[in-house]
Amino acid sequence: MGIHETRLEAVAARIEGADDPARWRDWRWQLRNSLTTLDAVEEALGIEFDAAERVLLEETLQQFPLSVTPYYLSLIDTGDFRNDPVFRQALPSDEEIVVEEHDMVDPLAEDQDSPVPLITHRYPDRVLFRVSNTCSMYCRHCTRKRTVGDRDCVPTTEELADALDYIRATPGVRDVLLSGGDPLMLSDDRLDEILSALDAIEHVEVVRIGTRMPAVLPYRITDEFCEMLRRHRPVWLNTHFNHPKELTPDAEEALARLADAGVPLGNQTVLLAGVNDCSRIMLRLVQRLVANRVRPYYLYQCDLSEGLSHFRTPVGKGIEIVESLIGHTSGFAVPTYVVDAPHGGGKIPVMPNYIVSWASDRVVLRNYEGVICTYREPDRYKRAACNEECDDCERSVAAGCRGHESSGVAGLMRECDPVEALVPSTNERHQRREGVSADE
Numbered sequence: 001m002g003i004h005e006t007r008l009e010a011v012a013a014r015i016e017g018a019d020d021p022a023r024w025r026d027w028r029w030q031l032r033n034s035l036t037t038l039d040a041v042e043e044a045l046g047i048e049f050d051a052a053e054r055v056l057l058e059e060t061l062q063q064f065p066l067s068v069t070p071y072y073l074s075l076i077d078t079g080d081f082r083n084d085p086v087f088r089q090a091l092p093s094d095e096e097i098v099v100e101e102h103d104m105v106d107p108l109a110e111d112q113d114s115p116v117p118l119i120t121h122r123y124p125d126r127v128l129f130r131v132s133n134t135c136s137m138y139c140r141h142c143t144r145k146r147t148v149g150d151r152d153c154v155p156t157t158e159e160l161a162d163a164l165d166y167i168r169a170t171p172g173v174r175d176v177l178l179s180g181g182d183p184l185m186l187s188d189d190r191l192d193e194i195l196s197a198l199d200a201i202e203h204v205e206v207v208r209i210g211t212r213m214p215a216v217l218p219y220r221i222t223d224e225f226c227e228m229l230r231r232h233r234p235v236w237l238n239t240h241f242n243h244p245k246e247l248t249p250d251a252e253e254a255l256a257r258l259a260d261a262g263v264p265l266g267n268q269t270v271l272l273a274g275v276n277d278c279s280r281i282m283l284r285l286v287q288r289l290v291a292n293r294v295r296p297y298y299l300y301q302c303d304l305s306e307g308l309s310h311f312r313t314p315v316g317k318g319i320e321i322v323e324s325l326i327g328h329t330s331g332f333a334v335p336t337y338v339v340d341a342p343h344g345g346g347k348i349p350v351m352p353n354y355i356v357s358w359a360s361d362r363v364v365l366r367n368y369e370g371v372i373c374t375y376r377e378p379d380r381y382k383r384a385a386c387n388e389e390c391d392d393c394e395r396s397v398a399a400g401c402r403g404h405e406s407s408g409v410a411g412l413m414r415e416c417d418p419v420e421a422l423v424p425s426t427n428e429r430h431q432r433r434e435g436v437s438a439d440e
């Protein structure tokens with residue numbers, strides 16, 4: 001019997017009804033028996049918080065509620081629970097009530113990019129669709145922490161219909177990301193309905209589901225659920241493992257079911273101080289993920305949401321981790337490290353530097369080992385033939401330009417564009433110039 005099974009049994013023995021394996025593996029039983037108070041957690045784990053700590057933790061729970069499934073709780077190492085990565089993700093810390101100067105309620109400005117309730121339309125060809133506002137476990141590092149446990153936020157049938165109408169009426173949307181909360185809190189039937197509605201929209205080519213269930217409640221991934229997914233347009237699924245210890249035999253079984261059902265799997269990890277901010281932990285995590293047919297997709301820098309300051313690492317830590325992975329392990333095991341830009345700028349990839357120097361005829365590069373080499377640029381370069389007849393090109397040509405349209409920094413590279421520089425609206429030098437010309 002592995003350590004995992006021993007702990008499962010220890011916790012199961014202390015929760016009523018949990019010693020019955022059929023119940024334990026029933027996701028609805030797990031939800032009904034989620035632990036939401038410090039007393040229940042103390043009892044189930046056989047631990048005790050000290051009195052002064054208790055007062056602060058209770059205060060924290062007033063602002064940010066607690067909920068954890070018996071399954072996820074059972075992964076905690078009670079011998080050293082304060083340093084346990086599962087404990088730190090599931091149970092409150094008194095540091096959560098510290099609000100720092102830079103913290104924001106909605107750091108990603110998701111509300112401002114929301115044309116209708118439940119939809120965030122930030123990127124040209126894809127939308128985020130929050131189909132559920134609850135989760136099986138309240139992650140202490142949740143970026144939408146402020147709305148957690150807010151019952152009024154459960155999407156209504158009308159809101160769901162309005163969101164679907166928006167997608168139907170917006171032909172540019174080819175990718176719909178079901179998010180939340182956790183979409184898998186909905187029943188299979190409800191999800192089936194939403195997926196069917198999306199199937200019927202011709203311009204929607206891909207649907208993605210973002211869910212933490214494989215990590216925190218793997219029994220949600222039933223055969224029936226996988227069968228249901230098979231009946232729809234390609235559905236990709238991104239899950240959320242943060243630590244190798246979360247890849248238990250039960251979690252691995254859930255991932256295998258999904259992969260066997262033909263669902264391409266990705267993983268999004270949040271870089272968290274005290275949980276996974278270590279190159280070795282991250283190497284083990286990504287290697288275990290790919291061994292389970294899950295492609296590490298993004299590594300997120302922790303957002304500037306209120307109550308998360310104790311989880312934040314310097315960006316340099318993320319770069320250091322990615323640098324320790326690139327070249328050292330399989331390319332497809334390396335996630336893209338991103339900072340989700342405050343104010344809704346979207347995800348910005350951040351990479352270690354590999355270009356040492358660059359001249360017109362050569363570029364000097366260094367590899368993961370520190371070896372420095374020269375790549376000779378081609379003497380002659382002929383680009384892909386283009387008859388400028390595709391839709392995108394025709395639009396550009398009509399606007400007096402050549403080739404594919406681009407704006408922002410990339411737009412500066414277009415020969416036809418009258419814009420040659422992007423200047424912040426508050427630039428003093430430019431304001432002075434405008435002031436002078438107004439006087440004349």
Ligand SMILES: *Cc1c(COP(=O)(O)O)cnc(C)c1O
Nearest residue numbers: 120121122123126127128177347
């Ligand atoms: C992350 C995100 C997406 C998806 O972005 P990808 O880079 O395609 O994974 C879409 N919309 C919003 C608002 C997002 O935050």
